Structures are given as structure tokens and as C-alpha cells.
Amino acid sequence: MNDQPIFNRLALIGFGLIGGSIARAARAQGAVRSIVATARSAATRKRVAELGVVDQVVESNAAAAEGADLVIVCIPVGACGPVAQEIGPHLIKGATVSDVGSVKGSVMRDMAPHLPSHVHFVPAHPVAGTEYSGPDSGFAELFVNRWCILTPPPDADKEAVERLATFWRKLGANVESMPADHHDLVLGITSHLPHLIAYTIVGTADELSEVTRSEVLKFSAGGFRDFTRIAASDPTMWRDVFLANKDAVLEMLGRFNEDLSALTRAMRSGDGQTLFDHFARTRAIRRGIVEIGQDSPAPDFGRAHPTLPAKPLPRPYAADNE
């Protein structure tokens, strides 16, 4: 039974990093019988067809939704409402409609009114990604050991929720359910605020007149380069996230600013003990993340280090004065 596909026909609307990874993982795991995909741009649809990782590429969201028993909308959160409106009339009875958006309150508010009562709407957010985007960037392993958060509405059909959870588990993910507003608060601190901060500091570094861009790039291994990876994330996706989760991000930003002021004050007044105590405490959080397998214990994220230049031949000590 476990080897049976969980859905018959999966429709992916949008084929960026997440949509493309779902397609590859679902196929690799036999999670569905067939996959139909579409994307807004003709160039992306052409590329998806070339990649050969789905069974069918269609030209419209409506056509993708037709006959699918699982429809996953994999697009920036700001576009979810209009897409729900397009697909609504084409959804089959009993279909599950889901998404992958990083904000859940706004997606539920924007999509729900356009979906017919004969479908199951179960919003989802796989907490996984890289700094790359586009149809070529996906890979089947993206969700393995990552968490997928479901935020079913209170009246959601339990069986439909469990079926979607099983789908995500088949793709390698761990699944948890929570209310949408709690999701938005949690992700506000574990994802949205870190992105806002990283986008800010990378911009700040680029605008300094005293330090050249060349210097910023060359000496970025001191910590800055880590921030640039996050600040290289898809601009459209992130614009939408900040607009859609404004309240939670502003709340978290307020807390962050208070804490930054406290550390700044300690630095200004030469209070080394406060700095030391804070820095020793945050080290423990890192250990916790590594212990539960949400990051690698390898130094520097396991970044590859080039090898040393060729080693000179060993010379006898006495030969020094040659």
C-alpha cells in the first residue's frame, strides 16, 4: 500500500525552484501517477518541456487544473489570489488545492474566496530553498529532512489534510500543522527578518564611499559573504513576502532593534561581560540546530576548500646553505 501513488494527477502552477523540486521529487518517489505543469512565461514552459521532468506542459492555469486531484500553486504569494480565481471554475470535485507560499495568512485570505466548496484547500509551506530560482534550479532532494508546515483552515477535511501530509512525507519532508497566524510569526523570525537584515546590510556595504566594492568582495570571507547568499534570493518572491507579512515582520523587527540597541550600548560603554555572555549564549542555539539535523556540523557549512599549492620536495636540513 505504501508504494501506491498518493494522488493521481498533480498540477504544478509555476515551475521555479520549489515547483521544479516538487516535480522531480514526486516523480522520483512515485508519489503521483502523472504531473502536468504550467508557468506564466512561454520561455519557462518551453524549458520545462525540454527538461522532461513532467508528463505534460500546458499553456494556462485553467488547463493545468482540469482533471488534477492535487493542484499546487508554486508562485510568489502576491499572485496567489488571481491564480485561484482563474483555476476555481476548473477544479474537479474532491481535488486538493495547496500552495508553497512563505506567508500563510495572506494566501488563505486571497485564495479561499475563489475556490469552490467541493475542493479541499490545504495551504502548505515547505521550509526549504536555495538562493537560485528558475526551472533549472530544482532538485529531488530539496525537501529531505526539511519541515513542511500545513495551515489547514479549522473546518478542513481531516482526511484531505492527512493525504497531503503523506504526499510531503513521501518527498522526504517532516510535516507539522499550525494555525496560519502562528506560522507567519514563526517564519517572521526564522526566515523573513533574517532576509530583511541580509538585504539591508548587503545594500549598506555597496553604498559606502570609504570602502570600495572591490574591497567588500575581496574581504567578504570575514562573514559578509554568508549574508550575500540570502540577499541573492528571488526579488519578486521576497517583495511579496514582506508586503504580505508586514505586521509580523515589523513586530520582530521591533524586538531585534531593542536587542541591537542593548548590544550597541554594551559596546559603547566597554561592557565586555555583557557582550561575552550574549555571544556564549547564541553558540548554544547553533548546537541545537546541528543536533536536530537542520544544519551540517561541518565547519563553514562544509564549503569546499581548494587544496594547497604543490608541496615542495622535502630537503635535508643540511642542504639549507646550497
Added chain:
Amino acid sequence: MNDQPIFNRLALIGFGLIGGSIARAARAQGAVRSIVATARSAATRKRVAELGVVDQVVESNAAAAEGADLVIVCIPVGACGPVAQEIGPHLIKGATVSDVGSVKGSVMRDMAPHLPSHVHFVPAHPVAGTEYSGPDSGFAELFVNRWCILTPPPDADKEAVERLATFWRKLGANVESMPADHHDLVLGITSHLPHLIAYTIVGTADELSEVTRSEVLKFSAGGFRDFTRIAASDPTMWRDVFLANKDAVLEMLGRFNEDLSALTRAMRSGDGQTLFDHFARTRAIRRGIVEIGQDSPAPDFGRAHPTLPAKPLPRPYAADNE
């Protein structure tokens, strides 16, 4: 000639990540004829002797300095002054004295007065590291393709500066010289401010009452986990950095806060265009860093992804109703 050792006897005072990596790289590359090391704690000295990566372990800084023609102080910047005072009387004529501190103005101010006029004082900062510390954390490849910044005083002996530069190149590093105050400004933005921000946000996340620590850890793959690596850096080292480079860090923090306010305002007022333009610009900085080889183009820093669970056997479509 190129294969000749560059110094005769290297003394390493302090044997953490950087000291331990210098020892391993210098030995692997035949950059010196012999290496003597010491460390403040007896436990570290014992461990260094066990590791077998240096020729001799001694019990005091003075004993390490005796007879060494290159002495590198590899300790938190706040301890550099007292150590210079200890080793001063024991330095041989013509010896080069250097360090690896992340702040250069304070190190020059603290060390120079204690060093005799018959030695060459050439401060240095290899911009390389990981979040690990201690005698076991070093490795020979740490400096390959990273930059080592020298901040020789204006009256430094050119030959001595070039000799130290050659030593660092032999360890795989690129070398650049600049005035100490410029170094402190550049590193203020490429290293110190990113660390302060990371330490802050990790602390903020840990103190929230609405979001549990377990949730922060589980959903950290949304971006937060990247910050935790930096915030796991050595607390003593970083306490000293912020106290020693206070002025430059406060200056950079001021710029950062202005930029953060501007993005916050855009978010609050729903100005998506400003957000999008900023996010698209920062993406280019990441590309620049990857292009000059200061970070990997691999997605997600090349983090390893676990494989998918075992793939089910393919089943013929007709077998669905079994």
C-alpha cells in the same frame, strides 16, 4: 630558491583555529624549518603536543619567542598588549613579530610600545575562519585563496614586509597591504557588523515568548540557520573585536540603521517597487563574490543534501487497483 623555507624558526603564541592552521599549513608547505608553539592553558599545550603538528611545545610565551625569527601572536586582540610585553625582552635581533588579529589599530597601539627596535613589527590579518575554535579545529587549507591583509607601520622595513608576504603566499593566501585604520573600516563592514547583527538576531529569536526555541530550531532552514553559524563564533575573540574596533563598528551600524529604516518604511507603506529594486541590486553583489572566487557558486554553500528514502519499485499503471 622558491622551495627554501622562508623563516628558520616560527613561534606560534596561541593555538586556536588560526594558530593551528598556520602550523599545519607552514609544515605542509615547508615554509619554515621548525615550529615552536605555546598556549595559555596547560590542556591546550598538552593537546598540541599530542597532535604532533609542531616540533616543540613550550610553557611560556617568553620561551617560545627565544630564538624565533618569526613570532606570530594568535590570540584574542585584547590580550596582544600584555603578550608583547612578555616576549619583548626575549626577541632576537632581526626577528619579525606579527599577529592575526581582526582589528589592527588597537593591536598596533597595544603591541608596538613593548617591542624592541631591533625587531620588525608587521601586523597581519588573514581573513579566513570557521565557527570552530580550539587546537583541533585548524587545517592546512584554511588560507588558500583567502586574503591576508598586512598593515605595516609607515616606517616598516620593506624587505621584512615582503618576507612576511611571501610566507603568507606560501600558505596559499593572497596578500594586500593597507593602513591599519582603513583595514578597521573595511573589516567593520565585511566582518564585524555582520557578526554583531547575527549575534543580535539569534539572541532575539531565543528570547521570544510567542515562538518556542524548538520552533526556531526546526524551521531555521528558512534563513535563520545561516546566522547561527556566525553567531557560534568564539565569544572571547568577538568580545575583544567589538571593544577594540568600537568606533568603526558604530559608524557602520549607523549607516545600516538608516538603510534598515528606509526598507522598513517601504514595507510599511506597501512600496513594492522600492523593495524589488533593492533586492535585485543586492543579488549582483553575490554574483561578484562568486565570480572572484571568494565563495562557491554551489547552491546553499554546497551544503550536503541527504538522499531521498528508498524509491518504490515501479509498478505498471494497470496494477493500481490491486
